[in-house]
Amino acid sequence: xxxxxxxxxxxxxxxxxxxxxxxxxxxxxxxxxxxxxxxxxxxxxxxxxxxxxxxxxxxxxxxxxxxxxxxxxxxxxxxxxxxxxxxxxxxxxxxxxxxxxxxxxxxxxxxxxxxxxxxxxxxxxxxxxxxxxxxxxxxxxxxxxxxxxxxxxxxxxxxxxxxxxxxxxxxxxxxxxxxxxxxxxxxxxxxxxxxxxxxxxxxxxxxxxxxxxxxxxxxxxxxxxxxxxxxxxxxxxxxxxxxxxxxxxxxxxxxxxxxxxxxxxxxxxxxxxxxxxxxxxxxxxxxxxxxxxxxxxxxxxxxxxxxxxxxxxxxxxxxxxxxxxxxxxxxxxxxxxxxxxxxxxxxxxxxxxxxxxxxxxxxxxxxxxxxxxxxxxxxxxx
Amino acid sequence: xxxxxxxxxxxxxxxxxxxxxxxxxxxxxxxxxxxxxxxxxxxxxxxxxxxxxxxxxxxxxxxxxxxxxxxxxxxxxxxxxxxxxxxxxxxxxxxxxxxxxxxxxxxxxxxxxxxxxxxxxxxxxxxxxxxxxxxxxxxxxxxxxxxxxxxxxxxxxxxxxxxxxxxxxxxxxxxxxxxxxxxxxxxxxxxxxxxxxxxxxxxxxxxxxxxxxxxxxxxxxxxxxxxxxxxxxxxxxxxxxxxxxxxxxxxxxxxxxxxxxxxxxxxxxxxxxxxxxxxxxxxxxxxxxxxxxxxxxxxxxxxxxxxxxxxxxxxxxxxxxxxxxxxxxxxxxxxxx
Numbered sequence: 001x002x003x004x005x006x007x008x009x010x011x012x013x014x015x016x017x018x019x020x021x022x023x024x025x026x027x028x029x030x031x032x033x034x035x036x037x038x039x040x041x042x043x044x045x046x047x048x049x050x051x052x053x054x055x056x057x058x059x060x061x062x063x064x065x066x067x068x069x070x071x072x073x074x075x076x077x078x079x080x081x082x083x084x085x086x087x088x089x090x091x092x093x094x095x096x097x098x099x100x101x102x103x104x105x106x107x108x109x110x111x112x113x114x115x116x117x118x119x120x121x122x123x124x125x126x127x128x129x130x131x132x133x134x135x136x137x138x139x140x141x142x143x144x145x146x147x148x149x150x151x152x153x154x155x156x157x158x159x160x161x162x163x164x165x166x167x168x169x170x171x172x173x174x175x176x177x178x179x180x181x182x183x184x185x186x187x188x189x190x191x192x193x194x195x196x197x198x199x200x201x202x203x204x205x206x207x208x209x210x211x212x213x214x215x216x217x218x219x220x221x222x223x224x225x226x227x228x229x230x231x232x233x234x235x236x237x238x239x240x241x242x243x244x245x246x247x248x249x250x251x252x253x254x255x256x257x258x259x260x261x262x263x264x265x266x267x268x269x270x271x272x273x274x275x276x277x278x279x280x281x282x283x284x285x286x287x288x289x290x291x292x293x294x295x296x297x298x299x300x301x302x303x304x305x306x307x308x309x310x311x312x313x314x315x316x317x318x319x320x321x322x323x324x325x326x327x328x329x330x331x332x333x334x335x336x337x338x339x340x341x342x343x344x345x346x347x348x349x350x351x352x353x354x355x356x357x358x359x360x361x362x363x364x365x366x367x368x369x370x371x372x373x374x375x376x377x378x379x380x381x382x
Numbered sequence: 383x384x385x386x387x388x389x390x391x392x393x394x395x396x397x398x399x400x401x402x403x404x405x406x407x408x409x410x411x412x413x414x415x416x417x418x419x420x421x422x423x424x425x426x427x428x429x430x431x432x433x434x435x436x437x438x439x440x441x442x443x444x445x446x447x448x449x450x451x452x453x454x455x456x457x458x459x460x461x462x463x464x465x466x467x468x469x470x471x472x473x474x475x476x477x478x479x480x481x482x483x484x485x486x487x488x489x490x491x492x493x494x495x496x497x498x499x500x501x502x503x504x505x506x507x508x509x510x511x512x513x514x515x516x517x518x519x520x521x522x523x524x525x526x527x528x529x530x531x532x533x534x535x536x537x538x539x540x541x542x543x544x545x546x547x548x549x550x551x552x553x554x555x556x557x558x559x560x561x562x563x564x565x566x567x568x569x570x571x572x573x574x575x576x577x578x579x580x581x582x583x584x585x586x587x588x589x590x591x592x593x594x595x596x597x598x599x600x601x602x603x604x605x606x607x608x609x610x611x612x613x614x615x616x617x618x619x620x621x622x623x624x625x626x627x628x629x630x631x632x633x634x635x636x637x638x639x640x641x642x643x644x645x646x647x648x649x650x651x652x653x654x655x656x657x658x659x660x661x662x663x664x665x666x667x668x669x670x671x672x673x674x675x676x677x678x679x680x681x682x683x684x685x686x687x688x689x690x691x692x693x694x695x696x697x698x699x700x701x702x703x704x705x706x707x708x709x710x711x712x713x714x715x716x717x718x719x
Contacts, residue, residue, distance in 0.1 A: 005624075005627075007627070008631055015719060267708035272705050276697055279700030281700070283647065283696035284700075287647040287699055290641075290644045291644065291648045294624050319617050371613075372609065375617065379589060379612055379613070380593070381589070
């Protein structure tokens with residue numbers, strides 16, 4: 001019977017020291033006024049902050065030194081990542097590059113490309129966007145229509161990508177394109193190409209989201225040239241690349257800590273002597289959070305051992321996004337909000353921002369419904 | 383964990399041996415014992431012979447707790463009607479208080495139902511050789527309650543009896559700091575581990591059923607509505623089991639009460655959802671005496687209430703974190719890796 005066990009990971013001996021170092025760094029940044037802790041650190045971007053993280057050695061942590069990495073373990077990276085999120089720091093500029101694009105390029109990229117790009121990511125100077133969705137392609141990812149036509153020395157790419165988060169800050173986008181087969185050919189004939197955002201023929205248009213913020217973009221490719229060696233994993237292997245990426249993308253603490261800062265502020269507002277129902281509601285959230293940390297770090301351990309726990313990752317994202325969405329709904333029952341238009345970064349502001357952001361948690365990176373379908377497949381039901 | 387390999391080898395052997403005992407001697411034990419007084423003497427003897435009833439008191443850095451927990455989880459998976467979890471729990475408590483451990487099946491009284499000269503809801507009180515009771519703020523006692531118990535049952539038809547302290551025989555008693563708190567937390571941990579085992583049994587029942595049951599010309603497993611329910615069931619069961627596993631380690635390493643609270647709260651919540659989904663997936667068939675699903679679901683409904691329901695433990699977690707101050711939440715969560 002399929003059963004999902006989340007065995008303990010043995011944290012490296014360096015863990016305690018590393019955690020203390022990251023905290024000291026973040027305290028210093030906060031003292032300098034770099035950031036005010038917020039919900040959805042995943043949407044706050046600060047390229048200068050990313051560059052300082054790079055200088056600290058906190059990006060590209062697990063990669064070989066020859067590519068600018070630091071040859072540390074996935075678990076050490078896990079510690080850094082969760083500390084950055086717990087502090088509510090603005091990590092979004094480098095997030096995709098460090099979390100998934102860099103590891104993909106390291107594993108499947110051409111050597112020239114690795115030497116050119118990876119050290120820049122690790123230095124916090126090079127950012128990536130993900131070009132998967134299109135106007136007619138969301139959950140049904142295999143239906144992409146953006147085409148790459150072979151030409152002398154590479155490809156010409158034409159098409160349109162949407163919901164491309166932070167394309168306006170990115171130096172590259174990894175675009176899933178069709179290099180063969182008909183769109184009905186489904187999973188065959190797809191390729192991932194690394195496209196330089198400075199290439200002629202690319203246009204980036206902002207799409208403003210529901211709370212008035214510019215995170216999304218529409219990216220149009222008009223006969224954009226991409227050198228031959230800029231594919232990830234070779235021509236026609238796009239589908240395998242996309243699916244293997246997902247275990248990295250779906251299981252991290254960024255899938256359950258988006259509203260952590262609000263939980264902390266709720267504890268602060270309620271104070272040191274909560275009544276019975278306040279204590280139970282907040283305690284329930286802490287029990288969920290502690291369990292999710294266990295499951296997520298256990299997956300980091302599996303990834304460290306070279307396993308590909310795709311179903312487990314889907315399961316953690318499903319539970320994790322449900323949890324982070326529930327925090328504003330529960331705290332607003334405990335601490336009724338009379339909006340004052342604050343601007344003080346305190347409970348009221350976080351509560352409102354969290355409510356506005358919450359719908360996206362279970363959409364980005366694979367909708368809840370897609371994930372449940374994947375779990376069902378893992379259970380042998382489809 | 384230290385000695386991981388050696389430990390796992392011993393554990394696998396033990397679990398296989400338990401599976402064999404169940405297959406040979408206890409296929410219908412849960413049904414036979416359901417709501418009936420008495421003690422499964424033959425089954426207990428088989429477990430005793432296999433060396434499974436003398437776990438719990440090892441003083442070896444609690445490596446033994448991992449093995450004991452794996453065994454408890456497996457007996458729960460098999461819905462085995464024996465006080466093995468209670469015996470292991472009692473032995474741990476007695477060892478800690480330096481009370482000599484008697485041979486045979488033992489039990490533990492839940493502290494919250496121990497008042498006015500009576501201890502209610504005591505598993506198997508009338509048939510075990512000794513019951514561990516928190517008799518004071520810093521005292522535990524070992525009672526022989528066989529002649530002092532009024533029979534009763536929990537929702538799963540497992541014996542839960544009421545002891546009249548005045549009529550019970552005190553075998554021993556000794557100091558144990560914060561006795562009611564320790565008994566409650568250890569009991570909560572054991573019930574969380576049992577819930578993990580029973581939830582895995584429910585998941586197995588549901589997978590088999592969904593793949594076998596044909597409606598509208600196809601197995602109901604092919605319907606997206608069922609698939610999504612099952613995904614949720616599997617996720618909840620996995621979370622409950624992860625929290626229990628985490629607490630076993632934390633308890634073994636450092637007697638971490640907060641981790642036991644988290645496990646009972648999380649596994650208890652998961653159990654509620656798991657049972658609801660399972661019965662939804664099963665339709666009327668799962669609502670009969672005839673099908674064996676209810677031996678697992680009725681146990682889950684009972685166990686989530688015993689040794690503190692999830693809301694009591696959630697409140698304790700909330701009070702603990704609040705008292706430490708909002709800014710220490712993260713330090714508390716990450717204190718041990």
